[in-house]
Amino acid sequence: MLTRADLAKYPFVAEATDYVRELGFSIDEIATPEFSPVLDRAERRLEEALSKSQISVEVSNESAEILSFPVSNLILGLIGDERARRRFALAEAKRAYDLLRQESPEKLEHIATTTFGWRLERLDIRLGLRLYDFGLNLADFLRNSVHLREPRWNLPNRVLNHGLVYVTREETARLMEEEVRMRVLERSSKVPASVPQPLGSKVERARGLVIKWLGIPTQYELPKVPMPDAMPPCIRHLIDNLNEGKNVQHMGRFALAAFLLNIGAGDEEIVKMFKPATDFSERMTRYQVEHIGGKRGGRTKYTCPMCTTLKTHGVCFKPDKICDTIRNPLSYYKRKSRILSGKGPSREFS
Amino acid sequence: MSSAEHLIKQKFQQFYLERNRTLFSPPAASQREYGFLLFKGKFMVRHRTFKNPETLLTAIRDLSPAHVYFSTAYYQDPTASMDQKGWLGADLVFDIDADHLDTPCTIMHNWKCKACSTVGKGSAPKTCPKCKNDRVEIETWLCDRCLQEAKEETIHLLEMIFSDLQMGDANLSVYFSGHRGYHVHLHSEDFRMLREEQRREIVDYLLGEQLDPSLQGMEDVPEGGVLILKGPQWGEPGWRGRMVRGIYEVLTKEGENLGLNQAQLKVINAWDKANFFTKPFWSSLKGINAGTWKNIVQRAVRETAAKIDSVVTSDVHRLIRLPGTLNGHTGLLGVNVPLERLDEFDPFIESIAFPEGQVKITVKDSPEFRIGSQNFGPFHDEKIELPTAAAMLLLCKHKAEPTS
Numbered sequence: 001m002l003t004r005a006d007l008a009k010y011p012f013v014a015e016a017t018d019y020v021r022e023l024g025f026s027i028d029e030i031a032t033p034e035f036s037p038v039l040d041r042a043e044r045r046l047e048e049a050l051s052k053s054q055i056s057v058e059v060s061n062e063s064a065e066i067l068s069f070p071v072s073n074l075i076l077g078l079i080g081d082e083r084a085r086r087r088f089a090l091a092e093a094k095r096a097y098d099l100l101r102q103e104s105p106e107k108l109e110h111i112a113t114t115t116f117g118w119r120l121e122r123l124d125i126r127l128g129l130r131l132y133d134f135g136l137n138l139a140d141f142l143r144n145s146v147h148l149r150e151p152r153w154n155l156p157n158r159v160l161n162h163g164l165v166y167v168t169r170e171e172t173a174r175l176m177e178e179e180v181r182m183r184v185l186e187r188s189s190k191v192p193a194s195v196p197q198p199l200g201s202k203v204e205r206a207r208g209l210v211i212k213w214l215g216i217p218t219q220y221e222l223p224k225v226p227m228p229d230a231m232p233p234c235i236r237h238l239i240d241n242l243n244e245g246k247n248v249q250h251m252g253r254f255a256l257a258a259f260l261l262n263i264g265a266g267d268e269e270i271v272k273m274f275k276p277a278t279d280f281s282e283r284m285t286r287y288q289v290e291h292i293g294g295k296r297g298g299r300t301k302y303t304c305p306m307c308t309t310l311k312t313h314g315v316c317f318k319p320d321k322i323c324d325t326i327r328n329p330l331s332y333y334k335r336k337s338r339i340l341s342g343k344g345p346s347r348e349f350s
Numbered sequence: 351m352s353s354a355e356h357l358i359k360q361k362f363q364q365f366y367l368e369r370n371r372t373l374f375s376p377p378a379a380s381q382r383e384y385g386f387l388l389f390k391g392k393f394m395v396r397h398r399t400f401k402n403p404e405t406l407l408t409a410i411r412d413l414s415p416a417h418v419y420f421s422t423a424y425y426q427d428p429t430a431s432m433d434q435k436g437w438l439g440a441d442l443v444f445d446i447d448a449d450h451l452d453t454p455c456t457i458m459h460n461w462k463c464k465a466c467s468t469v470g471k472g473s474a475p476k477t478c479p480k481c482k483n484d485r486v487e488i489e490t491w492l493c494d495r496c497l498q499e500a501k502e503e504t505i506h507l508l509e510m511i512f513s514d515l516q517m518g519d520a521n522l523s524v525y526f527s528g529h530r531g532y533h534v535h536l537h538s539e540d541f542r543m544l545r546e547e548q549r550r551e552i553v554d555y556l557l558g559e560q561l562d563p564s565l566q567g568m569e570d571v572p573e574g575g576v577l578i579l580k581g582p583q584w585g586e587p588g589w590r591g592r593m594v595r596g597i598y599e600v601l602t603k604e605g606e607n608l609g610l611n612q613a614q615l616k617v618i619n620a621w622d623k624a625n626f627f628t629k630p631f632w633s634s635l636k637g638i639n640a641g642t643w644k645n646i647v648q649r650a651v652r653e654t655a656a657k658i659d660s661v662v663t664s665d666v667h668r669l670i671r672l673p674g675t676l677n678g679h680t681g682l683l684g685v686n687v688p689l690e691r692l693d694e695f696d697p698f699i700e701s702i703a704f705p706e707g708q709v710k711i712t713v714k715d716s717p718e719f720r721i722g723s724q725n726f727g728p729f730h731d732e733k734i735e736l737p738t739a740a741a742m743l744l745l746c747k748h749k750a751e752p753t754s
Contacts, residue, residue, distance in 0.1 A: 127567060127582070127586060127590065128569070128580060129571065138540070138552075139540045139544060142544065143548065145551070151560070151565060155554055155555040156554050156555050156589065157562050157566065158588070159586075159589070159590060160514045160515065160555065160587070161513070161514065161588055162516055163515055163516055250661075279485060300432060300433050306547065308547060308550060309547070309550065309664075311559075312553060312660055312664070
């Protein structure tokens with residue numbers, strides 16, 4: 001079904017992996033002159049991803065295009081820089097999307113089912129203005145859609161019929177992009193035991209590229225003392241409600257305690273915040289705060305729930321502009337505290 | 351333990367000790383975590399595992415707990431601490447509880463101020479009229495009306511599962527919780543590995559949360575140089591069709607205000623509702639534009655959503671009542687309700703665990719209730735002898751003490 005030109009376009013497909021295996025080349029041969037186009041292309045793949053978050057499609061040398069993909073992954077695994085891996089996975093995924101959305105339904109179906117194992121059915125159903133080419137198995141849909149933020153990906157805004165989510169051809173390509181991103185990220189996380197000799201110099205050069213384009217990783221330190229002005233609307237609303245003696249539901253209380261613990265507030269400080277609650281019990285509250293902080297019970301330190309969770313449970317309150325850019329109240333705090341403390345907005349690589 | 355708790359515990363033990371007693375065994379029973387809430391000190395024993403239903407029954411016979419739970423999740427090691435258990439997936443479960451439904455009979459229920467113990471009848475005030483405290487608690491009661499509503503909501507949920515969510519292989523069971531609700535368990539390879547955020551999408555779908563009508567087909571379409579409002583039609587799959595059915599329901603309901611003005615109400619009332627089933631109606635009602643439709647749709651979505659408890663379904667580590675065990679809030683049994691019998695299922699008859707004998711109790715205060723085909727109460731400060739099941743309900747509900 002797929003030609004060699006297809007494998008060059010989609011080097012992540014199962015057939016491309018088979019193709020590489022059948023060539024049977026060993027890592028030592030990488031140093032030989034005939035492999036230099038592969039190594040060059042692997043390096044360019046990385047540089048394109050790092051410099052402009054976009055990877056070109058080079059069809060002139062199909063086998064170099066196919067073989068360079070696993071080599072790029074290998075190099076990234078050896079460098080082990082999370083930011084670089086994310087950037088590369090995203091760029092490879094976008095490259096795939098741009099190509100996939102021009103493909104026939106047959107080819108999409110083939111790649112989705114054989115490489116990704118999706119359960120996909122041909123539908124060709126028109127509802128309103130949309131032509132739905134496929135029905136995608138609900139679990140396969142959700143695995144990918146939860147990463148996408150536009151409202152059209154929320155399940156209540158989809159057509160769902162007997163476990164199949166109706167998707168257009170373009171949407172199928174978009175979900176496949178997400179699947180590619182996750183898979184590339186997974187692939188580049190595998191760290192080989194040692195650096196294969198012939199790759200040594202390439203890895204060093206790639207490391208240089210990462211620093212050139214992404215800079216030296218810096219860890220922004222959160223303010224030592226909690227900064228109320230940097231708290232997101234939902235958290236401030238919870239605090240206001242408590243102060244006014246209004247009842248705050250379980251999820252709201254949990255979110256508040258977890259948030260405060262994660263920005264470095266002390267247990268006692270947090271317990272005090274809950275005092276105005278009508279059903280306040282100091283002993284119970286302290287136990288729960290300590291539990292969330294990982295000092296009791298299961299010893300897991302909890303992080304603040306994601307915005308999506310808070311939305312479902314009705315905790316989200318008057319989201320503002322910063323809210324559009326984050327997925328967790330803690331990221332809001334991180335970003336806003338940085339702005340407020342004059343360190344400026346950060347470059348985000350995820 | 352109070353004397354009531356002593357008696358309840360003793361009765362529970364007798365129940366579990368019966369020779370032919372068997373327990374419900376969930377699929378992959380040995381990969382589940384079990385938990386017991388004890389009468390003594392309301393203490394929770396959890397992180398337990400049992401090789402087979404017999405050893406589980408032995409433990410229950412020993413402990414005679416108020417509540418028995420099992421995990422909806424499967425674990426490599428159910429006895430380990432939470433982060434060491436090795437999560438292997440979880441059933442998809444739904445909980446419909448009368449507490450989450452706006453049952454019309456809440457007006458007949460009692461409320462109590464937790465601060466000064468003032469009690470009253472009818473819908474609860476925001477703050478206590480006596481001490482101005484807002485710790486006003488609505489007393490839940492086992493009433494026919496509430497449970498009927500919960501059952502209807504469960505049937506509605508099942509319809510939604512079957513038409514929208516269901517894939518061929520899923521094995522689905524419905525249980526009465528022994529108190530105020532129903533649980534639906536879906537054992538499906540497809541759903542088993544869904545993570546919390548993915549399950550939350552399913553929750554949002556069933557609740558119609560943040561549903562945007564313009565993404566369900568309601569849009570202005572250019573036609574012959576003008577924009578015509580188009581929308582989904584009756585019979586279309588998923589929320590598209592449900593939205594239309596919901597609109598039909600709210601528009602044909604008496605006394606709904608819907609935020610419409612007099613002129614609009616007149617148009618709606620004069621309109622032949624049969625048009626719903628046959629032709630596009632979105633642009634045929636004079637004076638009702640996209641904005642008004644959106645309000646109506648919002649109301650329609652609320653009307654037709656399945657009112658599940660969002661926390662239960664999204665929690666992938668949930669402990670949930672083990673069917674076939676007693677509910678310490680009522681003394682009734684959590685029981686399996688075969689799908690084909692759900693319609694006629696009567697929780698006040700079919701979940702009775704103590705069909706024999708009489709118990710002497712002193713009742714403080716109790717509304718009227720039904721057990722079996724007999725009605726009891728209301729009672730107020732009286733010593734009486736009641737059939738065991740009725741007495742157990744009052745004891746479990748803290749409405750009575752055993753008469754010494």
